[in-house]
Amino acid sequence: MSRQHAIIDSPGPTTPKDSIWEAFRRWGYLQADLDPLGDLQPVPLPDLDLSGPEAEAARRVYCGSIGAEFMHIPDRDRRVWVQERMESEWPQPDRQRILDLLVRAEVFEQVLQTRYLGTKRYSLEGEAGLLPLLDAILGAAAEHGAQQAVLAMSHRGRLNVMLHIVGRNPAEIFARFEDVSPRSVLGGGDVKYHMGATGDFTTADGRKIAIHLVSNPSHLEAVDPVAVGRARAKQERLGPSGREQVIPIIMHGDAAFAGQGIAAETLNMANVEGFTVGGSVAIVVNNLIGFTTIPRDLHSSRFSSDLAKRLPVPVFHVNAEDPEAVVRAGRIALEYRYAFGTPAVVDLIGYRRHGHSEVDDPTITQPLRYRKIQAHPPLWQIYAGKIGADAAPIAERVHQELDEAQKRALDLEKSPPLRRLPRYWDAYRGGRYDASLEVETGVPSEDIARIGETLVSYPEGFHVHPKVKKLLDQRLEMAHGKRPLDFGMAEALAFGSLLQQGVPVRLTGQDSRRGTFNQRHAALIDIENEQESVPLVHLAAGSAWFEIYNSTLSEAAVVGFEYGFSRDYPEALVLWEAQFGDFANGAQTIIDQFVVAGEDKWNLLSGLVLLLPHGYEGQGPEHSSARIERFLQLAARDNIQICQPSTAAQYFHLLRRQALRAWRKPLVVFTPKSMLRNPAASSALSDLAAPRFQPLIPDSGDGFAARVLLCTGKIGHELQAERKRRKDSSTAIVSLEQLYPFPEKELAVEMDRHAAAREFVWVQEEPGNMGAVAFLLPKIERLARGRAVLSVKRSASASPATGSAKAHEMEQKTLLALSFGARVPGQ
Numbered sequence: 001m002s003r004q005h006a007i008i009d010s011p012g013p014t015t016p017k018d019s020i021w022e023a024f025r026r027w028g029y030l031q032a033d034l035d036p037l038g039d040l041q042p043v044p045l046p047d048l049d050l051s052g053p054e055a056e057a058a059r060r061v062y063c064g065s066i067g068a069e070f071m072h073i074p075d076r077d078r079r080v081w082v083q084e085r086m087e088s089e090w091p092q093p094d095r096q097r098i099l100d101l102l103v104r105a106e107v108f109e110q111v112l113q114t115r116y117l118g119t120k121r122y123s124l125e126g127e128a129g130l131l132p133l134l135d136a137i138l139g140a141a142a143e144h145g146a147q148q149a150v151l152a153m154s155h156r157g158r159l160n161v162m163l164h165i166v167g168r169n170p171a172e173i174f175a176r177f178e179d180v181s182p183r184s185v186l187g188g189g190d191v192k193y194h195m196g197a198t199g200d201f202t203t204a205d206g207r208k209i210a211i212h213l214v215s216n217p218s219h220l221e222a223v224d225p226v227a228v229g230r231a232r233a234k235q236e237r238l239g240p241s242g243r244e245q246v247i248p249i250i251m252h253g254d255a256a257f258a259g260q261g262i263a264a265e266t267l268n269m270a271n272v273e274g275f276t277v278g279g280s281v282a283i284v285v286n287n288l289i290g291f292t293t294i295p296r297d298l299h300s301s302r303f304s305s306d307l308a309k310r311l312p313v314p315v316f317h318v319n320a321e322d323p324e325a326v327v328r329a330g331r332i333a334l335e336y337r338y339a340f341g342t343p344a345v346v347d348l349i350g351y352r353r354h355g356h357s358e359v360d361d362p363t364i365t366q367p368l369r370y371r372k373i374q375a376h377p378p379l380w381q382i383y384a385g386k387i388g389a390d391a392a393p394i395a396e397r398v399h400q401e402l403d404e405a406q407k408r409a410l411d412l413e414k415s416p417p418l419r420r421l422p423r424y425w426d427a428y429r430g431g432r433y434d435a436s437l438e439v440e441t442g443v444p445s446e447d448i449a450r451i452g453e454t455l456v457s458y459p460e461g462f463h464v465h466p467k468v469k470k471l472l473d474q475r476l477e478m479a480h481g482k483r484p485l486d487f488g489m490a491e492a493l494a495f496g497s498l499l500q501q502g503v504p505v506r507l508t509g510q511d512s513r514r515g516t517f518n519q520r521h522a523a524l525i526d527i528e529n530e531q532e533s534v535p536l537v538h539l540a541a542g543s544a545w546f547e548i549y550n551s552t553l554s555e556a557a558v559v560g561f562e563y564g565f566s567r568d569y570p571e572a573l574v575l576w577e578a579q580f581g582d583f584a585n586g587a588q589t590i591i592d593q594f595v596v597a598g599e600d601k602w603n604l605l606s607g608l609v610l611l612l613p614h615g616y617e618g619q620g621p622e623h624s625s626a627r628i629e630r631f632l633q634l635a636a637r638d639n640i641q642i643c644q645p646s647t648a649a650q651y652f653h654l655l656r657r658q659a660l661r662a663w664r665k666p667l668v669v670f671t672p673k674s675m676l677r678n679p680a681a682s683s684a685l686s687d688l689a690a691p692r693f694q695p696l697i698p699d700s701g702d703g704f705a706a707r708v709l710l711c712t713g714k715i716g717h718e719l720q721a722e723r724k725r726r727k728d729s730s731t732a733i734v735s736l737e738q739l740y741p742f743p744e745k746e747l748a749v750e751m752d753r754h755a756a757a758r759e760f761v762w763v764q765e766e767p768g769n770m771g772a773v774a775f776l777l778p779k780i781e782r783l784a785r786g787r788a789v790l791s792v793k794r795s796a797s798a799s800p801a802t803g804s805a806k807a808h809e810m811e812q813k814t815l816l817a818l819s820f821g822a823r824v825p826g827q
């Protein structure tokens with residue numbers, strides 16, 4: 001599969017006949033018969049004001065129920081590929097199967113409507129063609145070797161897809177309408193139309209495809225990168241044939257696809273090496289409305305799918321009420337994906353029979369459209385009439401099946417699970433923290449020396465940049481204990497040692513291969529020919545592998561992707577790195593809806609690591625704070641880990657702990673910037689052999705201090721330097737390395753050890769309305785047993801930091817002075 005799309009245009013029409021066909025190939029979709037209700041009017045085009053037998057033939061192909069947009073694709077071969085499929089005859093599809101699916105789709109919705117009137121279900125009615133479409137796509141995928149499909153979709157039609165495509169039992173779905181076991185989900189769980197599900201789909205020719213419907217939040221499109229990341233992980237598990245074996249199918253609402261940036265960010269990753277899945281099939285379930293808003297207010301283009309034209313991929317608009325055309329469009333799209341390894345899009349144009357949900361009255365805002373819809377028969381009746389079949393007996397049978405399923409649901413005491421986790425999750429657990437989870441993470445110095453030697457090696461004749469060469473020389477000295485270890489080397493050694501133990505490692509982020517702060521150099525670049533060498537790859541043992549990719553300039557989609565990847569590769573250490581932690585809030589939806597809440601809502605675990613450079617260094621409001629306060633506010637019931645290692649060795653142990661414990665919990669690490677090169681933050685080789693990460697670094701003194709400063713991160717080193725400068729012997733400094741789960745026992749021991757201390761002072765660089773102060777102060781007060789608890793921080797502020805380097809210096813000095821006892825006038 002090539003990433004280069006040769007821009008070779010067609011030789012151009014040479015005969016009048018050619019030019020007629022060219023006109024229809026290029027513009028025919030604008031006059032295609034796409035909208036069952038006729039609201040999407042054909043566009044008058046002089047280019048298509050053509051008559052005669054050739055024009056009529058071309059019009060039949062390009063202005064029927066499929067409107068194919070493909071002439072924007074630069075590669076002529078790909079255009080010809082689409083053209084050939086559009087212009088050839090197609091065999092008649094299995095009409096009985098299509099009819100059966102259409103009946104099932106709508107009868108299921110009608111049963112829900114009559115049994116659970118007034119309950120939201122986000123009916124598929126008006127878009128029932130989705131079932132034959134998925135059936136066709138999965139059937140064709142199976143012919144190409146697909147064994148698994150990762151499906152993502154929002155609320156609309158989800159229950160229907162769970163039943164008919166994922167293959168869940170209807171009783172399980174009815175049980176959720178009956179809400180049979182509310183006590184099991186008090187304070188947690190999720191609504192039924194967001195649940196993930198797994199099952200098997202049987203294709204028309206009897207093949208089986210395992211289906212994974214990805215759990216999904218309300219936030220539309222947020223699931224897109226998660227599903228793609230999951231598909232990528234599943235593919236990597238399978239090796240080179242993974243792309244054939246695992247097919248992602250992402251369904252979108254028309255309003256959401258056009259409006260949500262994360263959909264664009266996800267498409268942008270489609271053919272990028274570190275993120276490609278060899279193409280996903282995108283389906284726009286296009287009911288020409290979003291809640292109450294009509295298309296002209298939803299997007300600036302005729303079709304909501306225009307976003308996809310950023311890629312060299314075809315878009316097949318298809319009239320949802322011509323199921324045979326729908327099936328054909330699905331098959332062509334799927335085959336394009338397998339032929340060229342890129343996405344392909346089906347825009348399924350139908351309508352929405354009810355309001356946004358079934359409790360919403362659409363006649364208030366779209367009275368005319370809904371008058372038409374009320375008079376419009378369901379698709380299965382239209383289709384049965386067209387093919388001359390009697391669908392009533394099928395409808396009767398489906399009704400009966402569903403009646404029986406509902407009775408079974410009433411007998412259930414608990415809602416049965418809708419999915420089974422793959423075996424690779426067997427060895428891991430979530431839930432609350434307990435100390436029995438701990439493992440030793442130390443590595444003996446001899447092993448470190450050996451790993452270090454590989455880390456600094458490269459092939460014979462490879463021309464390393466002189467600056468990198470110097471760094472590698474220093475790293476070799478570090479590996480042999482001749483120079484203190486810095487963060488960059490500690491990280492490389494953590495990765496290298498894990499790889500040697502058979503743990504795969506994947507790291508992505510903007511400029512992460514070199515490292516934003518010129519600190520990583522995971523990929524060495526030959527200065528003569530730009531060839532690459534990645535030393536860590538050579539440390540991978542057993543089934544381990546090492547991947548490091550510079551990502552696209554996105555936060556939301558890339559974090560979503562890596563979260564998805566971590567969901568299907570629990571054995572791997574999966575890390576995403578922000579350029580500066582400040583930018584992580586671009587991924588806030590993924591953090592809020594998946595990373596911190598996924599276990600609570602869906603009982604799904606992830607060991608994803610977020611590396612967020614953090615620290616006040618005078619670089620302005622958007623290069624200072626990774627927003628510790630936000631993560632702390634999101635922390636409850638041991639859902640995440642929030643850490644700020646202050647030394648290289650602590651970082652080493654923290655990364656190894658994350659991979660080696662059986663506990664799979666997202667880990668947020670506030671990582672250093674200037675501290676990367678601060679000798680005070682470096683570690684001795686022997687520190688890497690220490691048993692494990694310390695959630696708290698106690699003061700090195702004898703416990704007789706009068707004041708104890710408590711802090712986390714870089715400010716701790718500044719406090720140490722200030723204490724030295726002042727020759728202060730009455731102040732202790734304690735560094736909290738783990739903020740959550742809160743290391744209460746360790747802190748209590750340390751505070752009790754300082755029996756003579758009159759006050760405990762929480763010191764932070766962040767303003768008073770940010771940082772850890774609000775989270776920690778009540779906890780410190782509880783442990784202080786009546787002794788004074790104070791805090792030093794910047795004044796509360798609307799933005800995290802000043803833009804002036806000099807103002808920053810002044811503020812920082814004031815923080816240090818206050819920490820050592822100066823009082824603010826008036827206090």
Ligand SMILES: Cc1ncc(C[n+]2csc(CCOP(=O)(O)OP(=O)(O)O)c2C)c(N)n1
Binds near residue numbers: 156255260285352356
């Ligand atoms: C990010 C986000 N913003 C707003 C909403 C509220 N909302 C729920 S459905 C909906 C309309 C969706 O329209 P469309 O994408 O066309 O899908 P449809 O419901 O018509 O199938 C909106 C605005 C949401 N769920 N997610």
